[in-house]
Amino acid sequence: MIYGEPLGSWRSGKNKSITTGWVNLVDEKDIPRLTPWEFQLAHIMRTSMAMEYAAKKKKEVPDLNLYYEMCQSLADAIGLIKKQYAFEFPQTPMEEVLPLQDALALQTRFREGSVAGAKFDLLWYLQNGAHLLAGSGFAKKHRTTVFKPFKIQELMIDAILQPGPQLVFGIAPPGTGKTAVVSHILNLFPVHTLVFCCPALPVVLSVGRISNTLGIPYAFCKGRRITPSYSCGRGLGTHVDMPAEPNKPAQTAVECLRYMVVKLNLERKKKRLAEKKRKRNLHDLKRFPRIFLMCDSASASWVLRQLDPNRTILVVDEPPMGSDVYPENPEDNPLACAMMQAMMTPMYKTILMSATLPRPSALPTLVNSFLDRFHIPAAEKDLHVRECMSTELDRGAVMCGPSGAVAFPHQNVSGFDELKKLCLRLPADPLVLKAYTERALARAMEKVQRLKALVGHVKAMDSTPDLEDLAQRAWPDNSGCGTTCGCSSSLSASATAAPAPSPETPLAALSWPRTNPVKQPEIVTAEDFIESLRGRNLKVILQGELISEFVDHPIVWPSVNAMAESYRLAQENPELGSAVGFSGYRMSRFLHICESADDLVLQSQMQRELGRRTGTCFQRCVGQDASNAMWSTTYDIDQKFGTNYHKRFQDFLKLAQSKNWVLGGAMTDVKGDRSLNPSQQEDPDLFVRVAERKPNGGIVLRGCKAHQTGNLNSHWMILMPGSKMDPADKDYAVSCAVPVDAPGITYVYGRQSCDLRAMEPGDIDQGNAKFGGQETMTIFEDVYVPPEYVFMDGEVDFTQILVERFTAYHRRRGLVY
Incomplete structure (x- = not known):
């Protein structure tokens, strides 16, 4: 452990020595991987105590990421060395192993605040240190020196190596390496052939890739046809069962393949001599496949009947696949029937593996068929039928419901008794336990x-x-x-x-009596929303034709369905998709006025979830951003000019929240010559303007808005000026709310990239067939707006302010997408 080199006086004039050894390496920044385990542990402990010293003596604030990394490294070192001691000294209690006890004492002190009061916080660890669950720096360093297979891999290999015929039930969660050992099994049985059957093609291909890496010849089977891979040699072709001919007996596909391999190898020397001399060293050896891979379950029993059962290994992955529907007649479920035929043709070594595989006692017919084929007495069943079960998990997996929302098992629990049953079930049910990831x-x-x-x-x-x-x-x-x-x-x-904000602030109106019960709006479900769009007699022009009812039109329906998803989200995840507004109604969060940074975060999370669900524009962002921009702008206009726009907008929003309407936003004008102001255009209707002002304060609109997202699917739209206005543009500085079905409005539906395909028969389409976007050109021809829905009329000083506030809300959504 310690050795030294004396330095003679001829070099320095003094007797000195330098000692170097394992003990000295403990003080180094890094330590070699092959250093004995005790010194590996001492090195980790020394680094941990150095962090304690720096925090206590030098008053240095520890880096939390480094602190949790050290906690995980210490835990990994203790666990690994405890395993080594248990293997080397199985009779010695762990309490008597002093290095481990010292490390455990340090770990307890370390976790409880010895580093400047930093304590192990599980929530912080799950949120910020989840990557450490895969292993600390210590664990990653020793991955090359320590092989740690999953428990199910050890159990299955130990079981298959037992003498005599073996039927092994491998029950373990997905992702624990069950199929990873399939190709390696042949290293344990050099004269055997292996048949691997799995209905999932990617799994079959992964086994083939491993076999190719190991240099094992393999073949694919599909439709009762054997196709050797290039690892068997080129030119072998495909093989099927051959019927008898006058001068030739019948041959199975395996016999045909074996005959072809022998034939081509016998002709190999003749072909080599015919080659040029410089090519004669090329190898062209044909090999008979040692692994038969298939996802066609019907071909499994066909191949098995052609192989020697005493020299064959059968591995079936996910045998319950396809058996979730119980048929009245066996022929009604051909997939399950074919899988059962394969399992009823057992081989000398048979492995069935799945996370949902029934216990051997639940499959007596299958077990008895195996015992009868190899003449095993019933009294010796336990020696030949083995169950290998492990609940060890690799990592968690996010589970999603039919709608795509993240689902957790406890969400279906209705009471304390059911929750208690779930807690008792979790340790023994790895598939359920897998749903609780670190983020969950x-x-x-x-x-x-x-x-x-x-x-x-x-x-x-x-x-x-x-x-x-x-x-x-x-x-x-x-x-x-x-x-x-x-x-x-x-x-x-x-x-x-x-107390609620004072009336001097625009947020004062957002407060409402918290003791009042939350009220339900008129439109709640997606079905309510879709029905509310029907029968409005809108004037819609699509592809040059006037259509009477747009909701069920095949080109328009995907956009309606995309917007309806916002109502489905509010039903399935009310914490995210809905909010309680200042009106006291629980409505879609798209109608909510932002009151805090948390509201902005929730809005962004909601939009990201809807984007994940639909994969397209869900058309409600513009209306939400228009509402938030108008809320503060109308207040500022009132403060300067003494108008009552803010009270009008507040009343309108209360009405919209009570109905749970969809509000569209209309800002983009046709514009014409962009170098000229709206009042300078040759055609005055290129921008929406006030064509007439009524004595009661109402206004008449004329003009056009272009590229309006989701207007047809909205109930009302909020019109806004699209740019800064000068005093001469007073008639164009207008903002108001207009019902979508108001008289005088014409909608020209914009072309979509897939609109012609949507008119074709059938329901298969390339891309997004369920959801889509929508834009219209909206033409106003003398549309009357009552005074209670007018929120700006000629206040040109606030046009730029409104556009800037709307842009601030709208552009931040680009970060969400």
Whole structure:
């Protein structure tokens, strides 16, 4: 462990020595991989204690990422060395292994705050250190020196190596390396042939790729036809069963292939001599396949009947695939029938593996067929039929429901008893346990903390507000609660018990009595929305023709379905897709006025989820951004000119929230000559303008808006000026709300890239067949707008402000997509 070299006086004049060894390596920054395990552990412990020293003596604030990396490295080192000691000294209790006890004591101290008070926080670890679950730097360093197979791999190989015929049931979660060992099994049985059957083609191809890497010749089987790969040699062709001929007996496909391999090898020497001398060293050896791969279950039993059962290994992956529907007659489910025929033709070594495979006791016919074929007495069944089960997981997997939303098993729990059953089931059910990834656990822990804070907050308020609404609005931040409840978690400003904003601020109207019950709007479901679009008698021109009802038109329907998805999201995930507005109604979040940074984050998360679901434009962003921009702009106009636009817009938005309408936004004008202002255009109707002002304050609109997203699918649209206006453009500085079915509006439907294909028969299309976008040119011909829906009329000073605020909301959505 320690050795030295004496330095004679001829070099320095003094007797010195330099000692170098394993102990000295503990102080180094890195340590060789082949150093004994005790010194590997000592090196990790020394690095951990150095971090403690720096935090305690030098008063250095530790880097949390480095702290958690060291925690994981220490845990990996302890686990690995504990495994080594258990193997070398199986009779020695771990409590008597002093290096491990010292490391465990350091780990306890390290996790409980010895590094400047930093304690191991599971939530922080799941959110920021999930990559360490795959292994710390210590574990990654020793991957080349330590082979750590999955438990199911060890169990299956140990079982298949037992003497005599073996029927092995491998039950383990997906991704634990069950199929990765298939090609390697032949190294244990040099004279055997292996048949691998799996209905999933990518799995079959992966086994073939491994076989090719190992240099094992393999062949594919499909439709009772054998096709050797190039690893068997070129020119072998394909082979099927050959009927008898007058001078030739019948041959199976395997016999034909074997005959071809022998024949071509006998002719090989003759061909080599015919080649030029410089080519004679080329090898062209033909080899009979040692692995037969197939995803065609019907070919499995066909191949098995042609092979020697005592020299063949059968591996069936996912045998329950296709058996989820129980047929009245066996022939009604040919996939399950073919799979069962393959399993009822067992070989000397047979492995059945799946995460959902039934236990051997549940398949007596299959087990008895194996015992009868190899003449195994029933008393010796346990020696030849083995169950290998492991719940070890590789990593988690996100589970999604039919709608595409992330799903968790506990969401279907209706009470405490069912939740208790689920908790008891999880340790023994790896497929369910796999759904709880690090992100899922972090999200669940955040929700629990948030609900605890809300409960304490409600007690402090001495009232009973709607907890679900508080959960929507009170996303925790770092600003503190600000109330008398004393909780450490915080609530957003709109959910605290602080007084409502004073009337001087535009957000004052957003406060509503929290003790009032949350009300349901008129439109709730996607079906309600779709029905609300029918029968409005809109004037829609599509491909030069006037259509009467656009909802069910094959070109328009994908855009309707895409917008309806926002209502489905609100039903399936109300925390994300809906909100409680200042009107007291629970409506789509697209109608919600942003009150905090949390609202902006939730909006972005909602849009990202809808984009993931639909893969297209869902057409509601413009209306939402128009509402938020108009909310503050109307207030500013009132402050300067003494108008009542803000009160009008507030009343209109209350109406929209109570109905849960879709609001469209119309800003882009046709423009004409872009170098001229709207009032300078040759055609005055190239921009939407006020053509007439009524004595009651109402206005008449004339003009055109282009590229309007989702207008047909909206209930109302908010018109806005599209650029900065001069005083001469007073008639064009107009903003108002107009119902989509108002008289005098014509919609020219824009062309889509796939509109002609949508008119063709059939439901198969390239690209996105279910969802699509929509744009229209909207023409206003003397459309009357009552005064209560006018929010700007001639205030040219605020046109640029409105455009800037709308742009600020709208352009940040590009980061979401």
